[in-house]
Each structure stands twice: as C-alpha cells, then as structure tokens.
Amino acid sequence: MKKTRRDFLGLTGRLGLAAATLASGLFSRIAFAVDTRPAFEATSLKEALAAIGVTEHQDSTEIILKAPDIAENGAVVPVEVTSKLPGTRSITLLVEKNPHQLSAEFEIPEGTEAFIATRLKVAETSNVLAVVKTDAGVFHAAKVVKVTLGGCGG
Amino acid sequence: MPDPMRIRAVMMGDVVDVKILMSHVMETGQRKNADGDLVPAHYITEVTATCKGKTVMKAGWGPSVSKNPYFSFRFKGGAKGDKLSITWKDTAGGTRTDEVTIN
Numbered sequence: 001m002k003k004t005r006r007d008f009l010g011l012t013g014r015l016g017l018a019a020a021t022l023a024s025g026l027f028s029r030i031a032f033a034v035d036t037r038p039a040f041e042a043t044s045l046k047e048a049l050a051a052i053g054v055t056e057h058q059d060s061t062e063i064i065l066k067a068p069d070i071a072e073n074g075a076v077v078p079v080e081v082t083s084k085l086p087g088t089r090s091i092t093l094l095v096e097k098n099p100h101q102l103s104a105e106f107e108i109p110e111g112t113e114a115f116i117a118t119r120l121k122v123a124e125t126s127n128v129l130a131v132v133k134t135d136a137g138v139f140h141a142a143k144v145v146k147v148t149l150g151g152c153g154g
Numbered sequence: 155m156p157d158p159m160r161i162r163a164v165m166m167g168d169v170v171d172v173k174i175l176m177s178h179v180m181e182t183g184q185r186k187n188a189d190g191d192l193v194p195a196h197y198i199t200e201v202t203a204t205c206k207g208k209t210v211m212k213a214g215w216g217p218s219v220s221k222n223p224y225f226s227f228r229f230k231g232g233a234k235g236d237k238l239s240i241t242w243k244d245t246a247g248g249t250r251t252d253e254v255t256i257n
Contacts, residue, residue, distance in 0.1 A: 037199070040216040076220045098218050099184055106227070107212040113169060113228040116213075119220040121182070 040102050048101040060139035065130045074122045074147035083114035087135030097126030161254040163238045170232035174225045182217035200243045
C-alpha cells in the first residue's frame with residue numbers, strides 16, 4: 001500500500017505542478033475561484049497560491065480570521081472570516097498541512113458582505129490561512145489550529 | 155435525489171443573514187474502508203446562491219470542507235418575502251437546488 005500511495009502522491013504532485021504552471025499562464029493575476037479547479041489538486045501552499053493566481057500577498061490586520069486554538073475533532077473545525085478591506089473580491093481558505101492545501105474559495109459579488117463561515121477538515125496541527133483578493137492587491141491572515149484528533153476520517 | 159438542504163435566511167437590518175446546512179458525505183478520496191480499499195472521492199465542488207436573478211454568492215470547494223457542510227454568508231439587496239435559491243454540484247454529477255423565503 002505504501003508504494004502505491006507514494007506513486008499516487010508523486011503523480012498528483014506532478015500534475016498539480018503542471019496545472020499550476022498552466023493556470024498561471026492562462027489566467028490573469030486575479031483569477032476567479034471556480035475557474036481554477038486544478039488549484040484544488042495542489043500539494044504545497046506555494047503551488048496552491050500560484051494556481052489561484054496569487055504571487056504576492058501581505059499580512060493584514062483588517063482580516064479577522066476566527067478559528068479555534070485547539071480543535072478536538074479535526075474533521076469539523078469552524079472557520080469564520082470577515083474582511084474589512086475595501087473592494088474585497090474573494091476569500092480563500094487554505095490549510096497548510098492538509099494533503100491538498102486549498103480548501104474553499106468564495107467569490108464576493110458587489111452587495112455581498114465580505115464575510116463567510118464554514119467548517120473545514122484539518123488533518124493535523126496546522127496554520128489556517130485566509131487569503132483575500134481586493135482591488136488593491138492580495139492580503140492574508142493566518143492562525144494556528146492545534147488538532148488533538150485526526151481530521152482524515154471525516 | 156440527495157437530501158434537502160436546511161436553509162435559514164433572516165433580515166438583520168438591511169442585510170440578509172444566510173445559514174445553510176447541506177447533507178453530503180464530502181468523501182476526500184484519501185480514506186480507506188474496512189477492507190483497505192480507497193473510498194472514491196465524492197464532494198461538493200460548487201455552491202451558488204441567487205436572489206432575484208442576481209448571484210449573491212459563488213463558492214468553489216475542495217474535499218477538505220467538512221462532511222454535511224455548514225455555510226453562512228450575508229448579502230445586501232434582499233427583502234422580507236424575497237426568494238433565495240441555493241444550488242450545489244458535486245464530483246459525481248449530483249446536484250440539488252433548494253429555495254427559501256427571506257424572513
């Protein structure tokens with residue numbers, strides 16, 4: 001089993017890289033979430049960000065990321081994001097230590113508040129990132145969620 | 155046909171507060187069953203919300219959204235009595251649309 005898993009991971013990794021290269025070439029810097037399905041196959045944070053068209057991003061205190069400090073059950077981790085940045089276009093959630101970092105992307109059309117709340121699977125203790133695309137660039141906020149029980153089973 | 159969603163859409167001042175609970179396995183494709191075989195991936199990839207013909211939310215999901223997903227968002231431009239429609243699509247070609255009245 002170990003061998004096949006390694007083969008599989010290696011394959012998806014290569015595919016993801018190819019997809020990331022393709023995506024960064026085809027889409028503009030601010031590409032929309034739903035058009036970037038290959039980004040969900042990325043196996044590193046850098047790759048995942050590149051696949052959604054993010055190359056540079058700054059830390060921002062205007063993004064409020066709410067997640068528990070300690071999650072007893074990694075299969076159900078509540079995450080809430082509010083962006084106070086003007087011109088917020090989308091909110092993306094990533095979990096650094098998951099097999100695939102990209103979790104969910106939310107497009108915020110005009111008139112919709114820059115707020116989302118959902119629940120994510122977090123495989124192990126990891127940084128959870130909220131990446132916010134705005135008219136003025138890309139910003140992020142991060143928080144460490146400590147998982148005491150695995151999230152893979154969910 | 156998959157189980158219906160449970161949707162609540164309530165006016166909070168001039169903002170509509172939406173809370174959704176979907177019924178879905180959200181299988182990651184990484185998990186093994188009792189026989190050691192991989193359980194194939196089966197998860198929601200797309201969620202859209204429309205109110206009066208306007209898309210008020212569009213989300214793209216991966217397998218790491220929790221089983222039986224909870225999703226909440228807020229939008230302006232809705233009023234009491236308006237219809238809000240939510241649709242999801244999954245990796246197996248499944249889809250479901252539910253509608254609620256904002257109150």
